[in-house]
Amino acid sequence: MKLIGYYRSSASYRIRIVLNVKGIEWEYVTVRLDKGEQLESAHSRLNPMKLVPVLDTGNLQLAQSVAIAEYLESTYPEPPLIPTGAIAQAQFRDMVQIISSDIQPLTNLRVLKHLRANYALDGEGVDRWCQTWIGRGFEAFEQRAVQHSADGQYSFGNSLTLADAWLVPQVYNADRFGLDMQPYPTINSVFRHLQTIEAVASAHPALQPDAPVPSRD
Amino acid sequence: MKLIGYYRSSASYRIRIVLNVKGIEWEYVTVRLDKGEQLESAHSRLNPMKLVPVLDTGNLQLAQSVAIAEYLESTYPEPPLIPTGAIAQAQFRDMVQIISSDIQPLTNLRVLKHLRANYALDGEGVDRWCQTWIGRGFEAFEQRAVQHSADGQYSFGNSLTLADAWLVPQVYNADRFGLDMQPYPTINSVFRHLQTIEAVASAHPALQPDAPVPSRD
Numbered sequence: 001m002k003l004i005g006y007y008r009s010s011a012s013y014r015i016r017i018v019l020n021v022k023g024i025e026w027e028y029v030t031v032r033l034d035k036g037e038q039l040e041s042a043h044s045r046l047n048p049m050k051l052v053p054v055l056d057t058g059n060l061q062l063a064q065s066v067a068i069a070e071y072l073e074s075t076y077p078e079p080p081l082i083p084t085g086a087i088a089q090a091q092f093r094d095m096v097q098i099i100s101s102d103i104q105p106l107t108n109l110r111v112l113k114h115l116r117a118n119y120a121l122d123g124e125g126v127d128r129w130c131q132t133w134i135g136r137g138f139e140a141f142e143q144r145a146v147q148h149s150a151d152g153q154y155s156f157g158n159s160l161t162l163a164d165a166w167l168v169p170q171v172y173n174a175d176r177f178g179l180d181m182q183p184y185p186t187i188n189s190v191f192r193h194l195q196t197i198e199a200v201a202s203a204h205p206a207l208q209p210d211a212p213v214p215s216r217d
Numbered sequence: 218m219k220l221i222g223y224y225r226s227s228a229s230y231r232i233r234i235v236l237n238v239k240g241i242e243w244e245y246v247t248v249r250l251d252k253g254e255q256l257e258s259a260h261s262r263l264n265p266m267k268l269v270p271v272l273d274t275g276n277l278q279l280a281q282s283v284a285i286a287e288y289l290e291s292t293y294p295e296p297p298l299i300p301t302g303a304i305a306q307a308q309f310r311d312m313v314q315i316i317s318s319d320i321q322p323l324t325n326l327r328v329l330k331h332l333r334a335n336y337a338l339d340g341e342g343v344d345r346w347c348q349t350w351i352g353r354g355f356e357a358f359e360q361r362a363v364q365h366s367a368d369g370q371y372s373f374g375n376s377l378t379l380a381d382a383w384l385v386p387q388v389y390n391a392d393r394f395g396l397d398m399q400p401y402p403t404i405n406s407v408f409r410h411l412q413t414i415e416a417v418a419s420a421h422p423a424l425q426p427d428a429p430v431p432s433r434d
Contacts, residue, residue, distance in 0.1 A: 048357035048360040063311055064310065064315065066310060067307045067313075070310055071303055075303055087288075089287065089291070090279050090287065091284075093283060093284035093288075094284040096284075101322050105319060105322040105323060106323065119336050136266075136267075140264075140266040
């Protein structure tokens with residue numbers, strides 16, 4: 001099982017958490033997004049979106065973190081990371097998609113590069129752009145977490161789910177872009193608890209082999 | 218069953234197709250995105266993301282089109298709109314998420330309004346922005362459709378799936394923003410076939426009760 005990713009890609013970070021929590025052995029293959037390696041044909045053959053991550057199981061190459069995670073859930077069901085029951089699943093998928101669809105796509109590296117190149121955004125402008133979209137999404141996620149978190153330890157219910165694997169990289173990103181986290185007490189509480197879980201903590205970008213000395217791009 | 222939506226919202230359009238194909242009776246409730254009604258508390262109580270659609274089943278209010286569609290699939294399983302088998306599902310979800318995560322969020326009305334207000338984009342600038350992101354996504358979706366469409370009638374396999382319900386509104390949007398569709402022959406072939414299906418055709422924005430005389434915003 002190979003995970004083709006980049007240390008700071010938040011979708012790669014999500015899948016590292018899922019693999020670790022499920023105790024799946026995996027090998028890490030780096031694609032340097034900062035050097036444009038994702039645009040080269042060796043990678044775009046695997047993923048025509050020219051993004052990371054890609055999960056390579058040997059005879060199957062999967063892109064899109066939601067698709068990868070649902071696949072891992074069905075092939076490695078323990079521990080379960082998706083709740084049971086149609087209503088709970090719908091409420092849970094709503095929270096995952098707030099991050100997957102309404103936040104992360106707007107703060108993806110390819111979008112920030114495009115804004116810099118075509119709209120003359122500087123570092124501060126990029127921070128403001130990201131703060132806007134992460135803030136609006138976190139406002140909604142916070143309300144959902146208040147409804148669905150059992151005790152402020154997990155985003156949904158009383159055990160770790162994909163919603164947590166999605167939240168942790170998004171909070172990491174919010175911090176990178178200087179978002180004021182004070183308005184999101186439940187998110188903060190869940191995030192603090194999740195950091196105490198080894199499978200989550202060891203997925204942190206700074207601990208990956210392709211992490212450089214701290215820098216911003 | 219109430220669908221709270223907007224005629225031109227592509228996520229509302231997706232769910233109209235799903236409801237129609239499954240033969241579910243539904244009532245349409247309009248939220249005028251062009252007048253900012255989605256920001257009012259009556260709506261944000263239902264969906265803290267302040268977006269449409271929301272599916273209101275009476276005792277359950279669901280936002281996020283992926284969550285709504287997976288819920289409808291589990292509660293109204295016929296006809297099935299998600300393929301069976303872990304591998305097919307993963308490949309299929311990859312295609313759905315190309316549209317849900319990599320295309321649509323970047324061309325959402327709230328983003329275009331933000332670009333106009335903060336980056337002085339005019340109509341042409343908005344068109345160029347949308348063409349960029351829809352084009353990059355369609356390049357990937359086209360390659361996936363070549364791999365997974367059985368005969369150029371459906372995006373995945375040989376029957377209608379959520380990938381088709383996601384594709385049709387995205388092609389409608391591409392046309393609105395003037396994208397050259399010539400590079401995507403499989404998408405065009407699938408789109409043309411889907412238009413011949415009554416349940417799909419009747420979900421078209423222009424046929425909804427809140428559709429005005431043709432205009433652009």
